[in-house]
Amino acid sequence: MDDTSKAxxxxxxxxxxxxxWQRHMDMARLGATPKGGVRRLALDDNDNKARALLVEWxxxxxxxxxxxxxxxxxxxRSGSEATAAPVLSGSHTDTQPSGGRFDGIYGxxxxxxxxxxxxxxxxxxxxxxxxxxxTCEEGGARFPTGTMGSSAFAxxxxxDLALADxxxxxxxxxxxxxxxxxxLPGVAERPLGFEVAAFVEAHIEQGPILEAEGKTIGxxxxxxxxxxxxxxIDGEDGHAGTMPHRKRRDALKAAVSMIHALEALFxxxxxxxxxxxxxxxxxxxxxxxxxxxxxxxxxFRHPEEKVLARLGDQVAGICAANRRGCEVKVVEYSNTKPIxxxxxxxxxxxxxxxRQGLSHMAIHSGAGHDAMHLFHVAPTGMIFVPCWRGxxxxxxxxxxxxxxxxxxxxLAEVLVDLANR
Amino acid sequence: MDDTSKAxxxxxxxxxxxxxWQRHMDMARLGATPKGGVRRLALDDNDNKARALLVEWxxxxxxxxxxxxxxxxxxxRSGSEATAAPVLSGSHTDTQPSGGRFDGIYGxxxxxxxxxxxxxxxxxxxxxxxxxxxTCEEGGARFPTGTMGSSAFAxxxxxDLALADxxxxxxxxxxxxxxxxxxLPGVAERPLGFEVAAFVEAHIEQGPILEAEGKTIGxxxxxxxxxxxxxxIDGEDGHAGTMPHRKRRDALKAAVSMIHALEALFxxxxxxxxxxxxxxxxxxxxxxxxxxxxxxxxxFRHPEEKVLARLGDQVAGICAANRRGCEVKVVEYSNTKPIxxxxxxxxxxxxxxxRQGLSHMAIHSGAGHDAMHLFHVAPTGMIFVPCWRGxxxxxxxxxxxxxxxxxxxxLAEVLVDLANR
Numbered sequence: 102m103d104d105t106s107k108a109x110x111x112x113x114x115x116x117x118x119x120x121x122w123q124r125h126m127d128m129a130r131l132g133a134t135p136k137g138g139v140r141r142l143a144l145d146d147n148d149n150k151a152r153a154l155l156v157e158w159x160x161x162x163x164x165x166x167x168x169x170x171x172x173x174x175x176x177x178r179s180g181s182e183a184t185a186a187p188v189l190s191g192s193h194t195d196t197q198p199s200g201g202r203f204d205g206i207y208g209x210x211x212x213x214x215x216x217x218x219x220x221x222x223x224x225x226x227x228x229x230x231x232x233x234x235x236t237c238e239e240g241g242a243r244f245p246t247g248t249m250g251s252s253a254f255a256x257x258x259x260x261d262l263a264l265a266d267x268x269x270x271x272x273x274x275x276x277x278x279x280x281x282x283x284x285l286p287g288v289a290e291r292p293l294g295f296e297v298a299a300f301v302e303a304h305i306e307q308g309p310i311l312e313a314e315g316k317t318i319g320x321x322x323x324x325x326x327x328x329x330x331x332x333x334i335d336g337e338d339g340h341a342g343t344m345p346h347r348k349r350r351d352a353l354k355a356a357v358s359m360i361h362a363l364e365a366l367f368x369x370x371x372x373x374x375x376x377x378x379x380x381x382x383x384x385x386x387x388x389x390x391x392x393x394x395x396x397x398x399x400x401f402r403h404p405e406e407k408v409l410a411r412l413g414d415q416v417a418g419i420c421a422a423n424r425r426g427c428e429v430k431v432v433e434y435s436n437t438k439p440i441x442x443x444x445x446x447x448x449x450x451x452x453x454x455x456r457q458g459l460s461h462m463a464i465h466s467g468a469g470h471d472a473m474h475l476f477h478v479a480p481t482g483m484i485f486v487p488c489w490r491g492x493x494x495x496x497x498x499x500x501x502x503x504x505x506x507x508x509x510x511x512l513a514e515v516l517v518d519l520a521n522r
Numbered sequence: 523m524d525d526t527s528k529a530x531x532x533x534x535x536x537x538x539x540x541x542x543w544q545r546h547m548d549m550a551r552l553g554a555t556p557k558g559g560v561r562r563l564a565l566d567d568n569d570n571k572a573r574a575l576l577v578e579w580x581x582x583x584x585x586x587x588x589x590x591x592x593x594x595x596x597x598x599r600s601g602s603e604a605t606a607a608p609v610l611s612g613s614h615t616d617t618q619p620s621g622g623r624f625d626g627i628y629g630x631x632x633x634x635x636x637x638x639x640x641x642x643x644x645x646x647x648x649x650x651x652x653x654x655x656x657t658c659e660e661g662g663a664r665f666p667t668g669t670m671g672s673s674a675f676a677x678x679x680x681x682d683l684a685l686a687d688x689x690x691x692x693x694x695x696x697x698x699x700x701x702x703x704x705x706l707p708g709v710a711e712r713p714l715g716f717e718v719a720a721f722v723e724a725h726i727e728q729g730p731i732l733e734a735e736g737k738t739i740g741x742x743x744x745x746x747x748x749x750x751x752x753x754x755i756d757g758e759d760g761h762a763g764t765m766p767h768r769k770r771r772d773a774l775k776a777a778v779s780m781i782h783a784l785e786a787l788f789x790x791x792x793x794x795x796x797x798x799x800x801x802x803x804x805x806x807x808x809x810x811x812x813x814x815x816x817x818x819x820x821x822f823r824h825p826e827e828k829v830l831a832r833l834g835d836q837v838a839g840i841c842a843a844n845r846r847g848c849e850v851k852v853v854e855y856s857n858t859k860p861i862x863x864x865x866x867x868x869x870x871x872x873x874x875x876x877r878q879g880l881s882h883m884a885i886h887s888g889a890g891h892d893a894m895h896l897f898h899v900a901p902t903g904m905i906f907v908p909c910w911r912g913x914x915x916x917x918x919x920x921x922x923x924x925x926x927x928x929x930x931x932x933l934a935e936v937l938v939d940l941a942n943r
Contacts, residue, residue, distance in 0.1 A: 197806065197808055197810070197811055198806045198807075198808055198811075199759060199805075199806040199811075239808075239810070240809065240810065241808050241809040241810060242808055247810070306764070307761045307763070307764040308761070308764035308765065308766075309765075309766070309769065325763065327763065329809060337913070337916065338620060338913075338915060338916035338917070339912075339913060339914070339915060339916060340728045340729070340888070340889055340913075340914040340915040340916075341796060341798035341800055341821040341823070341915070342728070342746065342748065342796055342821070342823050342887075342888040342889040342890060343727070343728040343729035343796075343887075343888030343889050343912065343914065344729065344730075344796075344888075344912060344913075345729075345730070345793045345912075346790070346793050346795075346796075346797075347793055348730065348912065351798075353781075353799050353802060354785070354799075357778055357781050357782060357785070360774075360778045361778060361782050364775070364778070369767070372766045372767050372768055374767075375762060375763055375764075375765075375767075376767075377762035377772075377810070377811075377812055378774050378775075378813075379762055379807070379808050379809040379810055379811050379812065379813060380804070380807050380808065380809055381774060381802060381804050381807075381813075382807070383801070383802050384620070385618065385619045385620040386619075386800070386801050386802075386803070387618055387619055387660075387662050387663055387800050387801065387915075388661065388662040388750060388800040388801055388819040388821050389618070389660070389661065389662060389668070389798070389800055389821055389915065390618055390619075390620075390798075390800050390915040390916075391798055391800065391915075392799075392800060392802075393916070398809040400762040400763070400809050400810055402762070402763050466763075466764075467761070467763040467764030467765075468761055468763040468764050469763060491760075491764065491765060491766075491769065492758070492759075492760060492761075492765075493760070493761040493764065494759060494760060494761040494762070494808075494810065494811040494812075495758065495759035495760060495761075495811075495814070496759070
């Protein structure tokens with residue numbers, strides 16, 4: 102490896118911190134919210150514009166662009182061996198409904214910055230390197246299923262199922278993709294799924310650990326698993342002033358009992374368990390009407406498969422025991438196994454961080470990422486950079502320009518390293 | 523009174539059960555829901571059409587119509603003394619978002635049926651009798667404030683405040699009333715508030731008591747008081763997978779703790795207290811985001827003022843004690859004192875029910891009604907008829923045609939009685 106060590110180092114020198122920051126600000130205008138956040142839902146006009154902007158930025162460098170059938174976009178810098186499997190790096194451009202300026206888009210812009218830096222350094226890699234935008238990473242923000250593009254790419258979810266997903270207004274992914282394609286004239290079509298030499302995803306941590314530990318680079322050791330449930334409760338609407346309590350079948354009362362019992366189950370003195378009720382909707386939602394219907398979601402995550410099984414398997418029973426005369430249906434709509442990263446990619450990240458003299462640490466990912474799916478396709482790893490107070494999925498999400506650039510420098514070096522193997 | 527007893531009896535004989543039922547079905551088409559209920563929100567197109575229909579039905583009988591500045595509609599049958607204060611009877615045409623076919627509209631149609639029956643019997647009363655439609659009885663269904671028309675009529679809430687109320691789309695009552703007026707061409711304008719000789723409101727019980735006791739007529743003895751609160755909770759949005767629980771400020775968690783504690787406070791082994799959370803909305807309402815905001819409403823009712831004070835005054839303290847790191851704001855947006863009906867009107871109802879040989883009982887109203895406000899303007903009372911299983915504010919709300927007609931017969935007799943005093 103010593104014989105390639107100089108070339109990757111040169112790429113890092115060409116990472117341009119102010120250009121990288123400016124591009125984050127340019128992207129943040131697409132779906133900007135009054136409170137300084139971003140609402141750029143998967144395949145909406147702003148998400149399409151974000152893709153188009155990347156394609157435009159790549160043109161002066163001669164980077165080529167291609168779109169696959171689920172809307173994943175690839176910006177490619179050629180290598181010396183035209184048929185060699187590419188090294189991929191990227192993340193997503195879509196956000197939560199009240200999202201921030203860095204989640205997802207950082208991984209895309211860091212990959213693009215790395216391509217530019219490698220190009221500016223005049224480095225010729227053996228393999229092509231591609232910056233990837235994976236479609237609809239944020240589940241439940243517009244379409245119900247998250248990591249839509251990467252899971253279809255990896256063959257974990259069928260393309261037909263993904264294309265049939267509907268948003269709240271009844272628009273399917275297939276329909277939405279028509280406008281995405283028209284927003285990208287001249288971009289080549291590419292079949293779904295292809296051989297990948299390695300995948301690296303850069304991302305803000307979305308948690309408070311790197312900041313608290315004073316480290317710039319997180320070498321991600323794995324992603325915790327997640328089980329997601331939707332609980333539907335049916336009782337009976339009734340008049341708030343007249344219906345005796347002994348005759349009520351109040352769906353919200355049942356939901357509150359269930360949530361109270363679930364909180365006791367998922368309580369963890371070590372604060373490793375992540376248990377969140379992110380949605381709760383009642384109907385008819387009028388002050389003088391006993392709610393006859395309630396729906397809530399559970400997002401439960403843990404790094405260990407046996408804990409995911411032990412606690413998650415109790416959800417249905419606890420809901421049934423607390424239904425208070427209502428009917429309850431518990432649907433587990435997503436179950437993602439924990440993942441461990443090791444070997445090629447994390448090792449390359451560690452080497453680059455050390456050589457660049459950046460403070461670094463091993464860290465586990467609390468959030469799910471597209472890398473969960475690419476992990477099953479190719480050697481995979483992730484680079485984390487600190488985010489302010491660990492706050493993410495929030496309009497106040499923030500990160501330091503210097504940290505973002507440091508992550509891009511590590512990424513550039515790692516990509517050259519991997520693309521020459 | 524014996525000298526007038528024959529005339530009122532004759533009016534009851536002209537109540538037409540099938541006509542009354544058909545008119546309920548005609549009205550139920552205006553805003554019909556797929557599940558057989560009605561969604562006719564205050565001053566919407568269907569509510570305007572309901573008013574227009576009443577005006578049309580009155581024309582062949584020579585009944586005149588007038589609209590006041592808050593949209594209350596009066597259909598008048600003249601008396602022998604043109605300047606005598608009228609006897610009023612009526613209720614409302616608006617419904618809850620998922621309402622039924624009888625709540626409110628029964629009181630309007632029973633009053634109209636009584637006018638027709640009195641007219642068909644050729645009875646000349648001293649005072650005019652008017653069927654009244656009070657605007658927007660159902661608070662929170664479209665506009666925030668309930669009994670809007672009757673409270674403005676009685677001077678309990680200023681007309682300006684009522685006209686400035688906004689629906690969820692930002693349309694004010696003043697704006698909505700423009701379309702109501704255009705839907706009623708030729709209907710006279712009338713100033714807000716005037717002298718009323720007496721007021722009678724017929725209504726389905728909206729509770730299970732008459733049905734359980736096997737009685738046809740409820741002579742209403744009073745209306746329980748109600749206190750309504752809106753609780754706003756502000757925490758912080760966060761990522762469901764990464765944010766440690768010890769750092770979370772989860773607004774839904776806080777809401778669940780508050781509701782759990784409030785349920786314990788309002789628990790009543792005698793089942794007299796009515797405590798309902800009818801609305802609960804969280805934001806941003808996405809499965810993978812810790813909700814940073816929650817809002818819920820409390821509807822608390824009781825027949826005794828001292829219980830309303832003792833329990834209601836503890837709401838703010840319990841919410842503060844269970845805020846779990848969030849900020850909480852408790853607003854009491856409505857406070858209605860309990861009311862007792864006695865004397866003139868309930869006595870007349872009792873006499874009519876006895877003379878017609880109808881089973882009857884004294885009953886307290888769990889629901890609020892426009893009669894709460896008219897009570898402060900004139901001698902007032904209410905007639906209840908049974909409703910199926912006590913279910914109301916629900917699309918399955920139902921009532922028996924024979925019971926509806928029995929209530930209208932009692933009402934016709936009571937109105938003649940009161941209009942000759």
